[in-house]
Amino acid sequence: MACLVGPIVGTRWPAGKRGRSPVFIGGVAGAVFGLYPAAVVASVLGCQVHGLEGHPVEVQVDVSAGVPGFFLVGLATGSVREARERVRAAIRNSGLPFPLRRLTVNLAPAELRKEGSGLDLAIAVGVSLAALGRSSPPGTAFLGELALNGQVRHVDGVLVAARSLARHGVRDLFVAASDAAEAALVERLRVFAAPSLAAVVAHLGGEAPIPPYAGGPPRVEEGAVEHDLAEVGGQEAARRALEVAAAGRHHLLLCGPPGAGKTMLARCLPGLLPPMTLEEALELAEVRSVLGELPAGRPLDWTRPFRAPHHSISTAGLVGGGSRLAVPGEVSRATRGVLFLDELAEFQPVVLQALRQPLEEGRVVITRSGGPVTYPAHFQLVAATNLCPCGWTGDDRRPCRCTPGAVQAYQRALSGPITDRIDLQVTVPRTPPEVLGREASGEPSRTVRARVERARRVQLERQGVLNAGLRAADLRRWAPLRPAARAALERWAEARGLTGRGFHRAWRVARTLADLDGGGPIGEEHVLEALGYRLLERAA
Amino acid sequence: MGARRPTPYGEAVAERLAMDLVRAGVVVVSGLALGIDAAAHEGALAGGGLTVAVLGTGIDVVYPAANAGLAARILAAGGTLLSQFPDGTPPRRGNFPRRNWTMAALSDLVVVVEAAEGSGALITADAALSLNRTVMAVPGSVFSALSVGCHQLLRDGAGLVQNARDVLAELQSPSAVLDDPMRLPEGAAAAPAGGGLLRHLSDVHPVDPGELARRLGLPLPEVLARLTRLELEGAVRRGGGGYLRVQRRTRGCGMHGAGAG
């Protein structure tokens, strides 16, 4: 959008003494007498965050003769209209002049819905500057809520707003002190930590400059490994499946009795993934910024997220939504990390159904009256389930008591649209105590991650995407099968009545296995192993 | 009678026992349920004998539907379907214990093959005792939860069934045609292919591929690949969260759901 930055003050008018406004006789008095301007218009830039997009908002302040009043126009919702009271109190309590005339603040563009309190500072600066007859310097924007005493306070979404303002040519940004580190993540942006409205006005008037925030550009760091594979006893099959999942970005299903350690295994996956890039860390930080969950001072978190929502979660909670604002859901909180759904069969089918779009597109679109909102959802899914309703299948301490009908219904419920998108499925038996007691023989996560990173490089150099993203045509091009491998895959497909989808899933996993072996053509051993990771196969 | 979800061992026992018993002129009565019941009916049919299926539903309702073909073959072989419930009665939880009483009442002797602790088969065995019927049980693997019920019966004085002759002796119809120990049903693969791997697999107790890898000292990818190859050959199958040896010829390798056997 076109966006005016800087002053569009119509006419300079003589600054009244502090606390006293010049007297206007009428709307046209200045024009008639040539002494005062007919109206004063100041323009200051703010920002409205909508999803992960920031829209610059031009705050136009018009001071004109007439019955004193304060009007706020430009599709301002209730929460923004309340800004009038905060702004009036903040200006007065800061010892700044408040024009005792007809004050109209227009928030442009008018068709953009304005919400929240983030425009407080911009409105107050605009009114103060208009009262003082000064103008806002070009390329400057203001973000923050005002306390009644004039203090500038935190608002959500500062990172999102800052990135978008920078794209629109803003160079200087004033935010609350607690938000400065977050805003400073945006390169080529000069950030000023504004303690109060008075300090901002004084800075703009050249009386008491605020030094720019010295945060420096963000440095790429390596995230902590919070759960190490070395701590997992036994579970060779699941360990291998985790490595393969990490290498090819395949979604993973863990099947086993309660207490087998499925959650611990899932928690190990983030530590097997390569370190986040700056772009990935910023994407995650944007989601957290919108949620207001970025810690002040240390906004970038280099540890990949791990989210484990309870199975009672609602659709809105999982994919995003909410009654008024479009709040990011668990799929977006898990972006660039792992979404863990324990007890998959207990989730409501309609909730799981909503996972299809994020699973396919890596993003989620939420429809709202103010227009659709898009959030990232580049998560890797790890689901866990029992093998039967009672859960004891796979545990020899107790027999399974389920009727055949109940087991069939359970597995039918599982093999739905979500498991259709899970390439790797593996059973996780209860580890016998004698194995748990043994010396931890497991490799540490760091060693496994080195192999994962190598395999990922092979994939990205060859085809530009990770193997989980390969479609049928890509497989024919990038995943050639040796004759014996093809024969094994076809034989299996025939014996199981494997559908095209199931066939391609096994093929993709075989590609990743071959990539862990250096990236050559797919051999029979890769296909045979890949077929070992198929449990729930829907009949053709 | 016995478990609806037996181990391959239990199925093989029920099938073989029924086959040998009908050859000695015994009529096999069972409940047309999945698992041991179905195996007993199958064995009786394979032995060319008569078998009676006592239904827990109306006579016109075959439950489970998977056994519709079996029901038809029982009738075709001159056997009987029998129900105490009015036509059209759907499967109801409360009706099956009543059906089991009827089964016990119709029989001279009840053999239990695989029953978990506290299972329906044990309750029916109690019913049979109160009807003055002889109760016998087949021992199982001490690793299997499905053996616990049978072993309890044995401890409490039930007759031990090693082969059909044990049953015939109890019925006072001795016969010399039966061998000892029990033979596997036809088609049982004693395939030594797969080398050392098959030796570490059980017919009854599912083994996790990770555990196999540990026992064999082989890397897991290799173990999984070899298991899949054996699976394609029909020598092993997935079940109960692990892999099992296939004891008899597979009836085609159909869908294997979630590893639950």
Ligand SMILES: [Zn+2]
């Ligand atoms: Zn169960």
